[in-house]
Amino acid sequence: MQAPAISFLDVTRRYPQKGGSDVIALQDITLSVPQGAVTGIIGRSGAGKSTLLRMVNGLERPSAGQVMVNGRDVGAASGSELRAIRREVGMIFQHFNLLASRTVAENIALPLEIAGERNIAPRVAELIERVGLTAQTNRYPAELSGGQKQRVGIARALATGPKVLLSDEATSALDPDTTRQVLDLLARINRDLGLTILLITHEMAVVRDICSHVAVIEGGQIVEAGETYAVFSRPAHPTTRSFLKGVTGVTMPQFVAERLRDTPEGASEAVVQITFTGTHATDPMLARLTAERGVSVNILAGAIEEIGDQPFGSLIVGIPAERAEESRRFLEEHGLLTEVLGYVD
Amino acid sequence: MWTNLAPLLWESTLQTLYMVAMSTLIGTLIGGPLGIFLATSRRGELLSAPILNTVLGLVVNAARSTPFIILVVAIIPLTRLIAGTSIGTTAAIVPLTIASAPFIARLIETAIREVDAGLIEAARAMGATPGQIVRKVLIPEAMPGIILGLTLAVVSLIGYSAMVGAVGGEGLGDLGIRYGYQRFMPEVMLAVVVILIVLVQLVQSLGEWIASRFDKRAPRNRGR
Numbered sequence: 240m241q242a243p244a245i246s247f248l249d250v251t252r253r254y255p256q257k258g259g260s261d262v263i264a265l266q267d268i269t270l271s272v273p274q275g276a277v278t279g280i281i282g283r284s285g286a287g288k289s290t291l292l293r294m295v296n297g298l299e300r301p302s303a304g305q306v307m308v309n310g311r312d313v314g315a316a317s318g319s320e321l322r323a324i325r326r327e328v329g330m331i332f333q334h335f336n337l338l339a340s341r342t343v344a345e346n347i348a349l350p351l352e353i354a355g356e357r358n359i360a361p362r363v364a365e366l367i368e369r370v371g372l373t374a375q376t377n378r379y380p381a382e383l384s385g386g387q388k389q390r391v392g393i394a395r396a397l398a399t400g401p402k403v404l405l406s407d408e409a410t411s412a413l414d415p416d417t418t419r420q421v422l423d424l425l426a427r428i429n430r431d432l433g434l435t436i437l438l439i440t441h442e443m444a445v446v447r448d449i450c451s452h453v454a455v456i457e458g459g460q461i462v463e464a465g466e467t468y469a470v471f472s473r474p475a476h477p478t479t480r481s482f483l484k485g486v487t488g489v490t491m492p493q494f495v496a497e498r499l500r501d502t503p504e505g506a507s508e509a510v511v512q513i514t515f516t517g518t519h520a521t522d523p524m525l526a527r528l529t530a531e532r533g534v535s536v537n538i539l540a541g542a543i544e545e546i547g548d549q550p551f552g553s554l555i556v557g558i559p560a561e562r563a564e565e566s567r568r569f570l571e572e573h574g575l576l577t578e579v580l581g582y583v584d
Numbered sequence: 585m586w587t588n589l590a591p592l593l594w595e596s597t598l599q600t601l602y603m604v605a606m607s608t609l610i611g612t613l614i615g616g617p618l619g620i621f622l623a624t625s626r627r628g629e630l631l632s633a634p635i636l637n638t639v640l641g642l643v644v645n646a647a648r649s650t651p652f653i654i655l656v657v658a659i660i661p662l663t664r665l666i667a668g669t670s671i672g673t674t675a676a677i678v679p680l681t682i683a684s685a686p687f688i689a690r691l692i693e694t695a696i697r698e699v700d701a702g703l704i705e706a707a708r709a710m711g712a713t714p715g716q717i718v719r720k721v722l723i724p725e726a727m728p729g730i731i732l733g734l735t736l737a738v739v740s741l742i743g744y745s746a747m748v749g750a751v752g753g754e755g756l757g758d759l760g761i762r763y764g765y766q767r768f769m770p771e772v773m774l775a776v777v778v779i780l781i782v783l784v785q786l787v788q789s790l791g792e793w794i795a796s797r798f799d800k801r802a803p804r805n806r807g808r
Contacts, residue, residue: 296709325711336706339801340724349720350710379800399710 242310243271244403244435245295250304252290252459264290265459268304272452277429277436279450279467281443281482287459288439292405295437296328297321309402326354329396333408335388337380343367343391344376350398366394370424386417393424397432404428406438410445422449443482447471451547455479468547472516472576489540489553491580499581506582508537509563514576515543515552524573525556532569534562555580592759593775599673600755600783603748604741606677611684611741612734618644618685619692620718630704630714644686652683652744656751663751676753680744688737695729696722728799735791739784746780756780 250268253261265287272278282288293299294306297313306313308324316324337346344363351359367373370390380388389409396404406425410418426449429436440446446453446467454464455478462476474480491499495510503509515524525536537557544551558566560582567577618640624630625637650658656679663678664670699722707717723730746757756776764773 298705298708322711322713325709328709330706330709332702332706334700334702336700336702338703338721338725340727340798341800349707352720353707353710353712353716381801405709 241274243307244274244309245272245437246270246305246307247291247294248305248307250291250294250301250306252287252294252299253302263459265301268459268461270454270461270464272435272437275429275433275435276451277426277438277449278452278454279446280437280439280454280456281441281446282439282456282478283441286456288456289407291456292407292437292439295403295405296325296330326350326399327401328403328405329399329401330405330407331389331392331396331409333411335380335385335392335412337388337391337395339380342377342379343372343383346380346391347394347398350395354399356399362398366397369397369428370394384417385413386420389413389417389421390424393421393428397428397434401434403435403437406436408440409438411440411442418445419448425449447544447546455482466547468516468549468551471546471551472514489542489555491555492540495539495555495557495583498583500583501581503560503563503582506560506584508557508583509560510539510580510583511556511558511563511567512578512580513554513556513570514578515550515554516574516576524570524575525554527573528566528569532562532566534558534566536566557583589763589772589775592763593756593772593779596754596756596759596776597779597783600742600745600757603673603676603680603745603753603755604738607680607684607741607745608688608734608738610677610681611688611737614681614685615688616692619689620696620722622689623693623696624714624718624722630717644689647682647686648690652679653747655679655683656748660751671752673748673754676745676748676751676755679751680741680748683744684737684741687740688734691733691737692726692730695726695733698729699725728795728801731791731795731798735788735795738787738791742780742784742787 247268247270250265251263252265253263255261268291280288280291290299294301295308295313297316301314304314308328311324313321313324338349341349344367347363347366348359351362356362367376370393372387372390372394375383375387380391383391392409404425409425410421413421422445425436425438428434429449438445438450450467452465453467453470454461455470455476456462457476457478463470463474463479470479471483474483491510499510500506513525525538528534529536539555539557541554542552563579567579570577621631622637622640622644625633627634647655659679659682660670663675666678667675669675703721703725704717707721712720745753745755746760748755749758749761756779760773760776763769764776
């Protein structure tokens with residue numbers, strides 16, 4: 240097991256208020272961000288995720304606890320030591336934060352100039368090519384689309400060859416197509432460079448698409464954390480469940496939803512959501528349910544996606560009401576998750 | 585009559601330009617760093633020095649609230665100390681500079697404060713020192729605003745320079761008062777006013793043109 244790239248140890252952040260009690264932005268956060276992985280921190284606005292992210296490069300200081308990045312205590316570093324750590328940690332932003340007065344190439348050159356590098360031009364050209372902006376080299380940010388601006392942001396963040404990339408809601412200002420492209424680029428960089436990526440977002444779709452690990456933050460505390468796949472298949476906390484709504488699996492067809500009721504009395508069918516996890520996602524379990532138990536299953540909706548590089552399937556099915564309990568037991572015994580959503584006549 | 589007056593008008597115009605140019609130059613050398621400091625030294629900012637910020641802010645405000653004509657007379661001893669004399673065009677540069685420096689400081693402070701805080705954060709995240717942030721981020725990004733601010737300062741100084749006749753400074757304003765008012769030659773007054781209008785117009789247009797050259801925020805006719 241490799242040492243984590245970033246670890247938060249009992250990190251608390253308080254903001255002292257004049258003549259009142261402190262505002263606690265983060266409380267007793269302990270979290271490890273694995274080396275070379277893409278980790279997502281998801282939370283609503285005000286949950287503290289932005290404060291947490293900014294501690295990694297010392298833009299925020301912990302009131303208590305330690306933030307370790309590649310074995311160095313960021314919270315305790317200052318001056319030139321802190322600046323040296325920052326050069327090893329790239330950052331991209333929701334609103335890109337590009338200099339309007341500099342061209343694409345000049346923006347990407349900025350961190351190299353700051354680091355006092357010589358021979359900047361070849362490095363800049365290489366970065367521009369990596370993010371696919373060769374044709375825009377001498378354009379100004381005002382002439383670029385949102386997606387192109389974020390590519391410049393990414394190239395700029397990579398300029399000094401960091402080991403860690405922080406992403407502050409990098410796709411929140413982008414449309415879905417562009418979001419997809421930027422996430423693909425981040426995933427590719429993660430793969431090609433072995434870069435550790437820590438991102439914050441309020442969209443579970445971003446976590447689903449590129450994060451292998453996820454932490455859910457609520458009211459300044461981590462309420463759930465783990466491999467994305469595990470968290471998605473068995474969400475324990477209500478906040479996680481509410482983030483997951485509409486992101487995984489399927490939505491119930493309108494004609495079923497309209498007829499759905501809570502009680503089984505006199506119903507002909509139970510509506511059951513089945514979640515296929517891991518290797519089971521590819522097993523023909525429903526076929527076996529029919530063949531081995533003689534239960535006829537009526538598929539109402541379904542989808543299979545890939546989360547954390549593993550297949551993840553959801554089905555909504557109708558099962559004859561009197562066989563519902565037996566069928567659920569059969570499926571659960573074979574490693575699937577089931578949930579009765581309601582009943583229809 | 586105009587043949588006699590034309591050289592006089594020309595000479596006065598040059599004197600005005602000299603006074604305005606020198607006081608803008610020295611005023612910027614003093615007011616520029618001061619403005620940058622004022623823009624970045626409040627509590628928690630880049631060069632956080634809240635007490636010095638407050639003190640300098642008070643000094644700047646005091647200088648700016650003193651009416652120019654009073655300032656001119658009040659600092660005569662200082663003028664004499666610096667320029668060796670308290671009368672004449674060169675001497676007039678002293679009060680003009682003292683009036684322009686705090687004004688320019690405020691204009692540059694405003695321009696720098698307009699720079700998006702996100703850019704400062706991005707530069708800090710890159711490991712930039714405060715000095716690098718000022719040189720590589722704040723000043724270049726604020727340049728269009730700084731140029732427009734300096735344009736405003738030059739236009740104001742053209743107006744102020746007309747008042748230094750009170751302490752023996754020369755230039756267009758002085759000419760207008762002495763010939764136009766005291767010798768009853770309204771046509772000289774008119775000529776002075778016309779030259780001043782043209783000067784201000786030229787300065788304003790030039791300033792706006794230079795600022796637009798620096799301003800890359802809006803795409804022009806480059807095509808996307």
